[in-house]
Amino acid sequence: MSELRVQGVTMTYEGADGQPVRALENINFSMNQDDIVTVLGPSGCGKSTLLNIIAGFLNPTSGRVFIDDREIAGPGPDRGMVFQHGALFEWLTVGENVSFGPRMAGIDATSRLASVDELLQLVGLAGFRDTPIYNLSGGMQQRVALARCLANNPDVILMDEPLGALDALTREKMQTLVLKLWQETQKMVFLITHSVEEAIFLGSRLLVMAPRPGHVVKEFRLPFAAAGLSADPREIKSSREFIAVREEILEMIWSMEEQH
C-alpha cells in the first residue's frame, strides 16, 4: 500500500508588483492506493502550485510531502505526470515515447518492447507503436501520455488538466479511460480540472479549493468513480445524487467569485 501525505504545505512568493503572493496556506491531506483525488477551484486558487509541489517542480515555503516514508525533494519516476498538451516528444514514435522512461533507466530493449505493446493495448492504441506522434489526434496523444507515465510503474499519477484541451465527446470517452486505468492499475491518481462535472465523476475524493490564500474549503467523498465503469456514465451524470453535489459545488464557487 503506497500513501501520499501532504503536511502543512504553505507557499508564498514575491509577485510581479513586489507584494507577497500567498498561493497556498497550510494544506494537509493524505491519500492512499484506493483514492482518485480530483481538485477543483477557480483560477488562482493554487491547485496547479500544489500539483507542482507534489511533482517536485517547486519547493514549498514550508511543509513537506511524503510518498510512503520518502520525502519529496525534486521530480522523479515514482510520480508520473500527464499534462494538458505539449509534453510528448514529437520527434519520437508512439512506442518510443512510451518506452522513454525505461530507456532512460537503461532497461533493455526486448523487455521494453513487450511492456510497450501491453500498455498500448491498455490505453486502446494497439497497432500504433510505430506511428509518429504528430499524426495522432489530441485524444490519442493523451492516451500516449497516459501509457508513457504508466511505463515507469509510478506510485501516483499526477494529472494537470489532462482532458482540458479535448473536444466534449472525446473528453467523455477519456474520462472512462482514466477510471479504467485507475481501477486496473491500482494506482493513486491526483487530477486537477476546471470542469465541475469531471471532478465529481472522476473523484472518489474531491477537494474544492479557494484563492487568496489558496486553501481547501471542503472535501467530498463520492461514490461515482467506483461505479463509473459498470454503469452508463451519462446515467450517473444525470442522477439526482450527482446533480445535488454539482449544485452544491457550483454554489460554493459562485460565492467565491462574488467575494472579489
Add this chain to the structure above:
Amino acid sequence: MSQSNVRKTRSWLLFWRGSDKGLAKCKTVTFGDPAAVEGGAIYGVLSVLTVGIVWQLVAMAQIVPPLFWPSPGAVFDKFIQIATEGYKGFNLFEHLGISLYRVMAGFGLGCLFGIPVGLGMGLNRFIKGWMDPLIEFYRPVPPLAYVPLVIIWMGIGDGGKVLLLFLATFSIIVISARAGVASVAIQKIHAAYSLGASRWQVLRHVILVNALPEIFTGMRVAMGVCWGTLVAAEMVAATSGVGWMVLNASRYLNTDIVLMGVILMGVVGFLIDMCMRKLEQKLIPWKGKGRG
C-alpha cells in the same frame, strides 16, 4: 485510362499548371488564399526559356558587341573548354573544389563550435553573460568588412578564407542554437524529469533534439551566407577558386568566362540549398509539426 493513371495525370497537372479541382473549384475567395498560388511550375520553365531566348536574340542581332555580350553558345563552349583544359593552372572542377573545400571547412568549424556555445548560452546565465556582448557586437558587421584584417593576420591563403567563413557561420549558428533552446516547451522538460531522466539525458534527448529544427534553419542560412562571402573574398584576394577565376577573367575582358562563372556560382549555390533542404526533410521530419 486506369484510376491511378488519372490520379497521376492530375497531380502532374497540378504541379505544372496549378489546377482548379475539388474544393478549390467551389471557393469564391481566391485572392489572398495561399492555395490559389500553388503549382504553376510551367511558368517557371517559360520564364527561364524567355530569358535564354532574349539573350540569344540580342547576341544574334549584335546590338551589343560580342566582347560584352557573348551568346549562350559561346558561354557554353567556354564551360567545356575550361572544364577540360583548365584556367590558369587549374581546371574548372579544381577551382570549384577549392571553393567548396573552403566553404565546408569554415562552415564545419563554425557549426562545431557554434552549436555548443549557442546551447550553453541558452542554458547558462554565466555563459550567456560572457558571450552575449561579444557576439552581438560582431554579428552585425558584414563578414567582408573584416577581410582586410584577415588578410593582414592570415595572408591570402586558405587559412584566411576558412577563418572568415568560420566567423560568418559561428554567429548565425550560435543565435539559432540559442533560440532552439529557448523554444523548448517547459512541459517537455518537466515530463522528461518525471520520467526519470537525468540532467544529461534531458539535455541530450529533449533540449538538443528539440533545438534541431532551429539549428538546421540556421545552418541553411549560414551556408548561403558562406557561399556568397567566399566568392566575394576570393575576388579580393586569392590565387584560385571560382570567385578568383571570374575576377581574373574580367581583367582580360573575357566576358564569356565571367558569365559562365556567375551562372556556375548561382547553380552551385542553388544545389547546396537543395541538398540542405532534402537533408532537413530526412533528418527532421517532425519540423513544424510540434504539438505533441
